[in-house]
Amino acid sequence: MLEMLDYPFMQRAFVAGLMIAVLASLSGSFIVLRRYSLLSETLAHVSLVGVAVGLLFGMSPLWMAVLASLVASWLIEYLRSVHGMYSDSVLAIFLSGSLALAIVIVSLAGSFNASLFSYLFGSILSVSTQDLWVMGIFGSMAMALLIAFFKELYFIAFDEDVARAGGIRVTLLNFMLVSVIAVIIALSIRVVGTLLIGALMVIPPVAAIRFGMGFYPTTLLSMAIALISVVIGLSASYLFSLPSGAAIVLCLLVIFIIALVINRR
Amino acid sequence: MPLKFSPSLFEVNNLNFERQGNLVLKNGTFKILPGEYCAIIGPNGGGKTTLVRLLLGLEKPTSGAITLFGTPQNRFRDWNRIGYVPQRSALVDGSFPATVREVVGMGRYAKRGIFGFESVEDKAAIAEAMELMGVSDLSNRLIGNLSGGQRQRVMIARALASNPDVLIVDEPNTGVDVESQHRFYELLRTLNRTKKLSILFITHDIGVIAEDITRVLFVNQTVLISQNPAEMIRCDEMSRLYGTPSHVVCHNH
Numbered sequence: 001m002l003e004m005l006d007y008p009f010m011q012r013a014f015v016a017g018l019m020i021a022v023l024a025s026l027s028g029s030f031i032v033l034r035r036y037s038l039l040s041e042t043l044a045h046v047s048l049v050g051v052a053v054g055l056l057f058g059m060s061p062l063w064m065a066v067l068a069s070l071v072a073s074w075l076i077e078y079l080r081s082v083h084g085m086y087s088d089s090v091l092a093i094f095l096s097g098s099l100a101l102a103i104v105i106v107s108l109a110g111s112f113n114a115s116l117f118s119y120l121f122g123s124i125l126s127v128s129t130q131d132l133w134v135m136g137i138f139g140s141m142a143m144a145l146l147i148a149f150f151k152e153l154y155f156i157a158f159d160e161d162v163a164r165a166g167g168i169r170v171t172l173l174n175f176m177l178v179s180v181i182a183v184i185i186a187l188s189i190r191v192v193g194t195l196l197i198g199a200l201m202v203i204p205p206v207a208a209i210r211f212g213m214g215f216y217p218t219t220l221l222s223m224a225i226a227l228i229s230v231v232i233g234l235s236a237s238y239l240f241s242l243p244s245g246a247a248i249v250l251c252l253l254v255i256f257i258i259a260l261v262i263n264r265r
Numbered sequence: 266m267p268l269k270f271s272p273s274l275f276e277v278n279n280l281n282f283e284r285q286g287n288l289v290l291k292n293g294t295f296k297i298l299p300g301e302y303c304a305i306i307g308p309n310g311g312g313k314t315t316l317v318r319l320l321l322g323l324e325k326p327t328s329g330a331i332t333l334f335g336t337p338q339n340r341f342r343d344w345n346r347i348g349y350v351p352q353r354s355a356l357v358d359g360s361f362p363a364t365v366r367e368v369v370g371m372g373r374y375a376k377r378g379i380f381g382f383e384s385v386e387d388k389a390a391i392a393e394a395m396e397l398m399g400v401s402d403l404s405n406r407l408i409g410n411l412s413g414g415q416r417q418r419v420m421i422a423r424a425l426a427s428n429p430d431v432l433i434v435d436e437p438n439t440g441v442d443v444e445s446q447h448r449f450y451e452l453l454r455t456l457n458r459t460k461k462l463s464i465l466f467i468t469h470d471i472g473v474i475a476e477d478i479t480r481v482l483f484v485n486q487t488v489l490i491s492q493n494p495a496e497m498i499r500c501d502e503m504s505r506l507y508g509t510p511s512h513v514v515c516h517n518h
Contacts, residue, residue, distance in 0.1 A: 033361065033362075147380070149379065154371075161323060165322070165344065165349040166345060167342065208362075209360060214366070215363055215364075
């Protein structure tokens with residue numbers, strides 16, 4: 001089984017997958033605790049618009065996905081925090097709106113369905129060395145920001161008003177968090193796919209929370225769950241020729257069910 | 266010996282606040298001095314919580330000026346000098362992954378800065394606040410697994426961990442049993458007397474505040490101040506202020 005690591009495409013897929021597992025589970029902890037889980041799903045759909053535009057106009061789908069996801073994340077946060085709109089309503093509008101836009105672009109072009117399929121469900125074959133560099137650079141920046149403001153983001157997730165009253169720059173950090181999540185999602189779609197990246201962000205923290213620990217051990221357990229799922233999922237993808245994203249998400253679901261059974265309350 | 270100038274903790278001048286065109290507070294003008302034990306009372310919807318949120322910068326006044334520790338609010342940066350325990354803070358999501366130690370530690374976050382690890386001073390302040398509130402033995406328990414009274418003490422420990430000069434507590438007894446309420450008022454008195462901590466708290470439990478408080482702020486769109494709480498908390502005065510017949514029930518706390 002280990003011979004799969006002899007293939008450069010599998011090496012790239014593992015490096016990318018493990019990076020994404022850490023980033024997605026870490027950032028996912030904050031959105032889960034803030035009842036904002038659908039943000040990941042919504043931004044993933046928005047990324048799809050970027051991918052479609054990139055493919056249509058011959059630009060880098062990855063960069064276009066990053067751009068579309070970032071702009072949408074700022075708009076969502078602006079509507080939520082400045083205009084006081086309900087989070088779930090804003091997310092619903094962006095989720096369905098972006099999917100509609102992506103479908104229209106795809107139907108207008110009509111020639112890149114195969115390429116788009118790999119972005120929808122993830123493909124271990126599609127991760128290039130250049131993608132790895134982009135993921136490495138932007139992933140490191142995202143990770144640095146998450147670690148730098150880890151305690152503040154935790155405080156905001158626990159009690160936004162008290163955090164603000166204590167002098168923490170809540171609005172700025174909220175915009176930073178959604179921006180970081182937008183970048184992580186856009187970077188992840190090569191491996192996990194736009195339709196499935198939400199699961200990698202949400203299921204690990206939700207499963208880890210079931211174990212009833214403090215935030216720091218919960219976050220570490222969440223990362224461990226994501227890493228294990230990526231390793232098993234990518235291996236299954238190689239061995240059984242499955243789409244990598246779907247295989248990873250199924251592993252996550254199995255772990256979630258185990259966590260649920262172990263920690264019945 | 267020269268007199269040391271001690272500015273007001275809060276100085277409010279002509280404060281007005283409207284929400285979506287509706288007047289919530291008008292012409293609020295008052296001062297809160299260091300060491301005061303001050304109650305904010307008034308009917309529901311009268312603007313008590315809004316007043317506290319305005320003081321904390323969580324709402325922006327429509328007009329008027331707020332000065333904190335002698336500094337205009339828009340230039341004030343020492344927010345950790347104010348400890349805040351909001352309304353219903355004891356009603357925590359039961360599954361939130363936070364231990365008592367982690368929640369109390371949040372009180373030090375604003376002092377730690379980016380990448381800031383917990384210093385010896387942070388650890389000592391957290392331990393002292395937990396000890397003071399009697400929650401040291403709950404350190405590793407999840408906040409969601411505690412009783413309402415225990416959670417309330419944890420939230421106050423969090424506010425005290427930043428070593429504030431003033432503690433603002435909004436309706437502290439929401440969702441808390443009577444026994445815990447008694448202990449809570451004793452605790453506020455102790456903090457004010459022994460730690461010289463200024464306290465500003467919103468309450469509906471008028472009878473319990475009469476003995477100790479130095480000042481009462483009655484908030485019902487306008488802000489009335491009484492230096493003589495015992496006088497203000499008379500049935501006829503309460504009836505006049507609340508606009509409905511009121512009976513003040515005194516109970517031994």
